[in-house]
Amino acid sequence: xxxxxxxxxxxxxxxxxxxLIVGFVVALVDPFFIFSADRRTLHDIIANxxxxxx
Numbered sequence: 001x002x003x004x005x006x007x008x009x010x011x012x013x014x015x016x017x018x019x020l021i022v023g024f025v026v027a028l029v030d031p032f033f034i035f036s037a038d039r040r041t042l043h044d045i046i047a048n049x050x051x052x053x054x
Contacts, residue, residue: 003046 010019030042039051 007022010022026042033041033045039053040049044051
């Protein structure tokens with residue numbers, strides 16, 4: 001929850017295109033985490049969730 005709130009507050013920073021750039025970088029990097037051994041993406045790691053393969 002703390003990390004979510006930090007990103008929420010960073011969205012209010014008046015740096016032009018800051019939140020757009022951060023969102024774009026996260027959207028590009030997140031899918032590459034699926035190729036790790038445990039197949040967890042960035043949001044799975046942040047939320048500390050378990051990936052279950054059916």
